[in-house]
Every structure is written in structure tokens, then in C-alpha cells.
Amino acid sequence: LDLRYFDFPYGGKRRYSRRFVEAFGEPRPPGGPVTQRDRDLAASLQACLEETVLHLCRHLARRTGxxxxxxxxxxxxxxxxxxxxxxxxxxxxxxxxxxxxxxxxxxxxxxxxxxxxxxxxxxxxxVTPFLGPAYEKARCRAALSQAGLPFREVADAPAEAARLLAAGKIVGWFQERLEFGPRALGNRSILADPRDPAMKARLNARIKGREPFRPFAPAILAERVSEFFVRPTLSPYMLLVETIRPEKRGLIPAVVHHDGTGRLQTVSRRDNPPFYALISAFANRTGIPLLLNTSFNRKGEPIVCTPEDAIATFRTAGLDALFLGDLCVEREE
Structure with missing residues (x-):
């Protein structure tokens, strides 16, 4: 690696040097149109990364056995x-x-x-990626009351959330302990119906503000992954991209990337019982054993940690409903 092309860690957000700009051209301005050159550069960097890492993997396998x-x-x-x-x-x-x-x-x-x-x-x-703090129902009740939000306690939160999701609602799902890491794995998640072809645009416009080419992830019941993905891989931490079966892509357009892939999360009953129950309830209603899952935060903000964080995001973002455990808040029409 020729470090003359980089200015890390001293360059702040801009971690490349002037030499890099001279070789590859000026950077795309924030919010500017994505050109073919931008696409080619991104694809080339990804391809080089993959080939380099595969070379290192082969070397490690030979050296270590x-x-x-x-x-x-x-x-x-x-x-x-x-x-x-x-x-x-x-x-x-x-x-x-x-x-x-x-x-x-x-x-x-x-x-x-x-x-x-x-x-x-x-x-x-x-044993689990859910290593962060959890909050008692009393704390959640107090936070909702302090915020002046009307709420109701539901007997079956997964079933009620599945009903709202099947009706096209965008749901904030706040349960038990916070995830350890940058991926929302079902305890601090924003969830939506993957069947809606307009859902990706709705989420970006109302909440996430992400680039339109960035996909949202499918969270699927682990035992049904082979029905929707070419390679039935277990991916509990949402760290693998896998190819979605061509005949299934039209059923779940909100989570299909342009190349027919999805950033897969598999959900088991053992690892996350509430999230598993929610996806199962959605499958019973719709026949689709997966949900669109993205992190519970707005652009530029960390994933929510406390009930107060979740309420603040619910109030300022375009969520239709919020579940704090079995306490449900719905946005007034």
C-alpha cells in the first residue's frame, strides 16, 4: 500500500492525499449526481478489495492449515x-x-x-450480540407519560406489530437489550413490509435520508432461508450479502438490491424470541417469512439506546408506530 496517496489518520474526514485526487480525479460533491465514473471507481475498489482479501485467505490457509x-x-x-x-x-x-x-x-x-x-x-x-442495556416497563411507561404520548399495553406485541406492518405501517421496535455493534438485529430496529415496492423510497424520504442505491436488509426466519436465497447460509449478524432467488424477488422488492442480492439476517427462536415471534406472525398474515430491517435511528445519529431516545426519534421521524416492549404508540393520522 502506497501511503503517499492517503492522509490517515491526520486528514479528518478526508483520509486521502492530493496525490490520490491527481490520480483519480476530484471527489463527488456531497449530494451531487452519481456519474458512471463514480460507479466504476466504487466497483473497482470493491473488486480490488475482494481479490486482495481472497489472496490473503489462500496464503493463510496454506501457512496454517x-x-x-x-x-x-x-x-x-x-x-x-x-x-x-x-x-x-x-x-x-x-x-x-x-x-x-x-x-x-x-x-x-x-x-x-x-x-x-x-x-x-x-x-x-x-453467546448473544445483545450485550447493551435493557429497560424495565416502568421506565418505558414513565418516558411515554413524560412525553405526553398516549399509549396502550398490548397482550401480544409481535402479533400487533405484524398487523400494523402488514397494513403498510413503518414500526419502531424497541425490545430488551441493545445490540453490540453497528447492525440493528431486532432489538433496536425500524421495520417495514418488504412487499411494498415504494417502501425503500418512503423510508429514505421520511427517516433515513440514505443514498437511493443503498439497500435495506431482509431479516428472515432461519429455517426458511433456503426458500428465498440461493445459498441457505446462516447470517445472524447481517454480515453477508447473498443472492435472492429470481422467482422470489418480485415478492419482496423493498429488500432486493439492483444485482438481485440482499444483506441477509437470519433470525432464530433461540437467539431472539420476540423478533422471531414478530416475523412468524407477519408470515402467518402474509405468507412472507421476512421483514425489512434497518437500524432505529435517523441519518447522522446513533442507534437509539434508551426509551427516551426511541421516543425522540419516533416524534421527529416518520414512524407510524412505536413498540417499547409491549407498550404501543401509534401516530395520529
Whole structure:
């Protein structure tokens, strides 16, 4: 890597040098039109990344004889690259920490110190990605009352949320403990009906403000992944891009990328019972065992953590309903 083309970590948001600009041209202004040159450059960078990483994987496999690969670091959040590694067959198994960026690096440093400094000689398996704080119903009630929002307690939150989603509503889903990492995995999620071809544009216009080419993720019941995806891969942390079966793409247009892929999240009853129950209830209503899942935040903001965060986002964004556990708030028409 020729570091003369980069200005990291001293360049702030602009991490490349003037030499990089001279080689590749001036950057696209924020909000400017995406040209063919922009597309070609992005595709070339992705292709180079994938080929470089595959070369490193082959080298590691030859040197170590290992059959399993564990990845960390921000590059490991590149779900297209991860899918290429898995499809290559270089390793039999691939594990990526859900917080593969800076938080995961900090966790790795702590584990290294525990082993070498404190002498802790045991493994620390990741049982769940839901390692953040949870909030009691009393806190949620108090937050809703303080905000002056009328709410109701529902007997079956997954079933009620599924009813609203099937009716085309955009739902904020706030349950139990916060996810560890940048992906919303069903505890701090904004959910929508994947059958609606206009849903992606609605979400971007009302809430997310993302570039139109960026896809939203399908969260599917783990046991039904083979019905909708060419390769029935388990991807509980939303870190793999997989090809959606051609005959299914018209059923779920809101989560299909331009190349026929989706950034897959598989959901099991064991890993997340409330989210599993919600998708199951939606499947019972619609025949579609998946939902559009995106992080519970607006553009430029972190994922909501507290009930107060969720309420603030509900009030300022275009959500139609909010569930704090089994407490439901619906936006007045």
C-alpha cells in the first residue's frame, strides 16, 4: 500500500492525499449526481478489495492449515467481501464478530490483556450480540407519560406489530437489550413490509435520508432461508450479502438490491424470541417469512439506546408506530 496517496489518520474526514485526487480525479460533491465514473471507481475498489482479501485467505490457509477463519476490524463489515470468502471454499467456516469495527478491536484488546496480564485461561464464547442495556416497563411507561404520548399495553406485541406492518405501517421496535455493534438485529430496529415496492423510497424520504442505491436488509426466519436465497447460509449478524432467488424477488422488492442480492439476517427462536415471534406472525398474515430491517435511528445519529431516545426519534421521524416492549404508540393520522 502506497501511503503517499492517503492522509490517515491526520486528514479528518478526508483520509486521502492530493496525490490520490491527481490520480483519480476530484471527489463527488456531497449530494451531487452519481456519474458512471463514480460507479466504476466504487466497483473497482470493491473488486480490488475482494481479490486482495481472497489472496490473503489462500496464503493463510496454506501457512496454517486452518479450516476456520475469524475476522475483525472495520473491513470485516464489508458483507459483499465476506460472502466472497465464504463462497470461495478456502475455509469451511467463517466467523465475524457483530461489532467488528473499533468496539470489537477494544474487546479483543481486553481479552488479550486478560489472557497475558491477568492470566485468565478460559474462552469467552459470544453467546448473544445483545450485550447493551435493557429497560424495565416502568421506565418505558414513565418516558411515554413524560412525553405526553398516549399509549396502550398490548397482550401480544409481535402479533400487533405484524398487523400494523402488514397494513403498510413503518414500526419502531424497541425490545430488551441493545445490540453490540453497528447492525440493528431486532432489538433496536425500524421495520417495514418488504412487499411494498415504494417502501425503500418512503423510508429514505421520511427517516433515513440514505443514498437511493443503498439497500435495506431482509431479516428472515432461519429455517426458511433456503426458500428465498440461493445459498441457505446462516447470517445472524447481517454480515453477508447473498443472492435472492429470481422467482422470489418480485415478492419482496423493498429488500432486493439492483444485482438481485440482499444483506441477509437470519433470525432464530433461540437467539431472539420476540423478533422471531414478530416475523412468524407477519408470515402467518402474509405468507412472507421476512421483514425489512434497518437500524432505529435517523441519518447522522446513533442507534437509539434508551426509551427516551426511541421516543425522540419516533416524534421527529416518520414512524407510524412505536413498540417499547409491549407498550404501543401509534401516530395520529
Amino acid at each position: 486452518a479450516s476456520k477463519l475469524c475476522l475483525a476490524g472495520g473491513v470485516a463489515l464489508n458483507s459483499q467481501m465476506n460472502a466472497r470468502i465464504l463462497a470461495s471454499g478456502i475455509f469451511e467456516e467463517l466467523f465475524i464478530l457483530p461489532a467488528a469495527g473499533d468496539p470489537g478491536t477494544a474487546l479483543g484488546a481486553a481479552l488479550l490483556a486478560a489472557y497475558h496480564v491477568a492470566g485468565v485461561r478460559r474462552s469467552f464464547p459470544l
